[in-house]
Amino acid sequence: MKITMEEAPALKDAIETVVSLVEEGVFEVNEEGIGLKAMDPSQISMVCFRMPKEMFSEYEAGENKRVGLDISKLSKVLARGNSGESVELAVDEGKLQVTFKGEKRKRVFRLPLLDLGEGLEREPKIEYRNKIKMRADSLRDVIRDAKLISSHIGLVASPEKFKVEIKGDEGEIREEFEKAGESLKELEVEKEAKATYPLSYLEDIIKGSKADTDISIYLENDRPLKIEYSIVGATARYYLAPRIESV
Numbered sequence: 001m002k003i004t005m006e007e008a009p010a011l012k013d014a015i016e017t018v019v020s021l022v023e024e025g026v027f028e029v030n031e032e033g034i035g036l037k038a039m040d041p042s043q044i045s046m047v048c049f050r051m052p053k054e055m056f057s058e059y060e061a062g063e064n065k066r067v068g069l070d071i072s073k074l075s076k077v078l079a080r081g082n083s084g085e086s087v088e089l090a091v092d093e094g095k096l097q098v099t100f101k102g103e104k105r106k107r108v109f110r111l112p113l114l115d116l117g118e119g120l121e122r123e124p125k126i127e128y129r130n131k132i133k134m135r136a137d138s139l140r141d142v143i144r145d146a147k148l149i150s151s152h153i154g155l156v157a158s159p160e161k162f163k164v165e166i167k168g169d170e171g172e173i174r175e176e177f178e179k180a181g182e183s184l185k186e187l188e189v190e191k192e193a194k195a196t197y198p199l200s201y202l203e204d205i206i207k208g209s210k211a212d213t214d215i216s217i218y219l220e221n222d223r224p225l226k227i228e229y230s231i232v233g234a235t236a237r238y239y240l241a242p243r244i245e246s247v
Contacts, residue, residue: 001029001065002090004058008081008100014234017208018049019075021201021238026116029065037123045201048123048237055233057086068116069096077109124239128218128226130157130193133186134177136209136229143203145173152243153199157219158192185214193219195242205238 005011018025018036025038033052039045053059077098081087085102091113098109142164146153150168157163162184166173177184202225209215209229218226225240 001062001067002058002060002088003034003053003056004086004088005055006057006086007083008078008085008087009083010055010232011087012075012078012081013208013232014051014055015071015075015078017229017231017234017236018047019071020204020207021045021047023070023072024114024116025069025071026118027067027069029061029067031061033059040201044198044241045205046123046239047205048239049234050236051234058088065091066118067091067096068114069111070114073111074098077111080107080109123237124224124226126220126223126226128220129190130219131186131188132157132162132184132217132219133214134162134184134217135211136206136213136215137211138177138183139206139215140211142175143199143206145175146199147203149173151199152196153202154194154196155217155219155225156192156194157187157189159187159189162187186216193221195219195222195225197225197240197242201240205240208236 021040022038025036027034027036033050036049038047078087081100082102085100088099088101090097094113095110096113098111100107146166149170150166154165156165160179162177164175179187205227206215208231213229213231216228222242222244224242227238229236
């Protein structure tokens with residue numbers, strides 16, 4: 001395995017979509033690209049991550065490989081890459097070799113591979129009929145508001161608008177986004193859906209997005225929330241378990 005990306009910071013940005021939820025994981029490397037499926041330690045959220053081979057200027061996968069890594073450590077190493085430097089990843093003697101190359105300068109980091117088993121193979125098979133697409137900065141504003149009074153956030157999708165409802169001991173917040181507004185890029189709802197989710201996980205899920213990133217939200221009544229967005233050519237898809245209200 002030997003793969004190269006011309007701009008090192010881009011690879012760091014892509015990996016940021018994973019490290020906010022999971023610290024360790026198994027990357028699957030094949031002729032189509034690099035993928036990862038992992039649950040967070042609490043088993044409340046899941047990330048499905050994919051970098052197609054077209055993202056890289058050089059891509060030699062060889063035979064299919066499973067590469068177990070400390071993703072938090074990899075992220076810190078990739079953060080050392082500078083604009084104008086390329087980054088090369090290679091597996092050698094039980095280690096992942098990360099090489100930064102700039103003008104008349106080369107730096108090499110070697111990280112141990114981890115035995116983490118086979119990794120996850122499946123993701124939830126849920127038919128989502130309702131889709132909301134909005135800018136990441138708008139969703140971040142909602143989360144900042146919600147954190148003032150609660151640790152959970154209620155999402156409501158109807159054919160006319162997308163609503164956010166937050167209730168806590170210190171008060172209540174209600175926000176509405178109308179169809180065709182500046183913040184709400186898309187709203188496709190067959191039937192009104194409502195569910196409540198843990199706020200901290202939602203915040204972590206969108207942490208890797210940029211302000212102008214379009215985030216797709218798939219919502220069904222009391223089912224796992226699905227969120228998708230792309231960064232520098234990589235795609236990240238997340239599932240977040242709902243809070244089931246006791247009767």
